[in-house]
Amino acid sequence: MTETRTESVDLLIHSRWVIPMDPARSVLPNHCVAIRDKRIVGLCPSSDAGKLYSAAAEKHLNSHALIPGLVNAHGHAAMSLLRGVADDLPLKTWLEEHIWPLEGEHVSREFVYQGSTLAMAEMLRSGTTTFADMYFFPDEVARAAIDAQMRVQLASPVLDFPTIWAADAEEYIRKACTLHDDFRSSEFAHTAFGPHAPYTVSDAPLRKLSMLADELDVPIHMHVHETAQEVSDAVAQHGNRPLQRLHALGMISPRLLCVHATELDAEDIALLADNGASVIHCPESNLKLASGFCKVAALQQHQVNVALGTDGCASNNDLDMIGEMRSAAMLAKAVADDASALPAMEALAMATINGASALGMSADIGSLEVGKLADLTAVDLDAINCWPLHNPVSHLVYACNSSQVSDVWVSGRALLIDGELQTIDIDLLRNQSEDWQRKISGN
Ligand SMILES: [Zn+2]
Structure with a gap:
């Protein structure tokens, strides 16, 4: 026998x-x-x-x-606590007159831990297993992700001006390096640099980040060409488009994740394609803030890797990657004036393997x-x-x-079984959300 x-x-x-x-x-x-x-x-x-x-x-x-598992390649998880507080406003007014003042008043370690946990509950419930996050107190986001046993890539924020997280570019960069050291061996929390945008970070810190990213072998995650105004302001101020400026600084490489990229001309697309940078498309955020339209089909024709993100809850207003795939597929067809643009399988690729590639994690997920x-x-x-x-x-x-x-x-560990979250306490989250609603809305 x-x-x-x-x-x-x-x-x-x-x-x-x-x-x-x-x-x-x-x-x-x-x-x-x-x-x-x-x-x-x-x-x-x-x-x-x-x-x-x-x-x-x-x-x-x-x-x-x-x-x-779906990969949400761009967001600001803790902003789930600002869901619906300032809708139907143009980006500049929304950000400068509503979001930044609210963040100034409310953001704390507790806000970030609890808001990120709420976001993770929503993401896991809708099929996301990895998310990229750019927010203050990224060490709290890491702690929340490790507690929930969900995967995150923390794009540690860098700005020229002071916020609750750091005083100047030097301190943001120092904290980003500390974060990298602290979570170097974490199974769930990975790190990247998150210079906020070309218009909020000057040349010297961008040069330094580019060098450090090579040294530490991590991605650079940045909002780039989010609106036409961002591009025209930069041309008026620097004499060149933000992507041309980033190129001159040596930043356009396979490490670079350009979030939004709604305003791209043929030269911009060639720069991204020739240097292997990724685009993170956030269709619902772009639609809601009327930021412009990302030319997904044109980028894909030039073999630019395009991944998908929800952006934060204050401009979406959910973290549902299945809905985001549909929006991406529909919008790509309208923008290209071509119903064959972004077929279903490629929309699913944007939400999975392309996201993993953009984050430099495709060997594992x-x-x-x-x-x-x-x-x-x-x-x-x-x-x-x-x-x-x-x-x-x-x-x-x-x-x-x-x-x-x-x-x-x-x-291999079940975090959602038959629709029930296994590592996050929903009743506690509900109570915390109600407390934040009272604090933020004052009623
Ligand atoms: Zn964003």
Whole structure:
């Protein structure tokens, strides 16, 4: 009698569809993912799993699409506490007359920890497993992420002027380096530099950041060309467009994540393409603040990596990456005047593998491939709005809503089970949110 040897694994997740976002863009019916020691060790048809694996636990998702955990590549998580406080205003008025004064009055360590936890609860509930964050007290965001066991890349803020976090560019940069040292070995909190925007950071600190980013091997995450006015003001002040200035400073490289990039001419696109920079597209924030339109199809034609972000809750006003994918796909078609622009599969790529690439994390996350960390999201497609089911990828982008997200794993650990958060106390969050509502609105 011959004995068949099976490989021991911690968890087998069987799903009606596995959509791994591998280079072939496979859609695998009735497949399973095998996980051991936080990582994916195999993908196979569920019918073969018994011959290959002996699993300590198995999960059966009979009507679901199993996709890589979504990557929200730009936001300001703690601003979830400012959701809806200043709607329907142009960016400059919104920021200078409402958001900055409110932040001046309320932002504290407690605000950032609690606001970031609220944001993470919303993100996990809607299928996001990794988020990039630019905000004050990034060490509190890190602490909140580690407590929730969710992945974050902290773009430590740098500005020329004083805020509650630092007095001048030198202190912001010093604190960013300390943050990098403190979380160097963290499984969940990673770091980047977050110079706020070309118009708020001068040449000398940008040069220094560029050098330090190379030394520490971390990304530079920056709002760039958010509006036409930003570009025309820069031309009036410096005689060149912000991207030309960044290029002269040696900053345009694969390390650079340009958030928004709504105002791009052909030369700007060539600069990004030739130097391998990524664009983080935030369609709903751009629409709500009437900031302009990112030319996603044109960027993709030039092989620029485009990832997706929600931006902060004060300009969106949610952190729902499934909704954001749909907005991105719709808007790309309108902007390109071409219904074939940004097909569903590529919108899903923007929210997964492209985000991981932009953050410099694609060796570990962004797709369901052997060797990568087991960050996964399950979406239940058995819903009226998804009947009949001709094409699961089409439904994920064009028909689903985020309440269909049922289960989420980060490093193989379940953080959402059948819609219930496992590492965040919802009742506590509700009470804290009510307290902040009273403090901020005064009623
Ligand atoms: Zn932003």
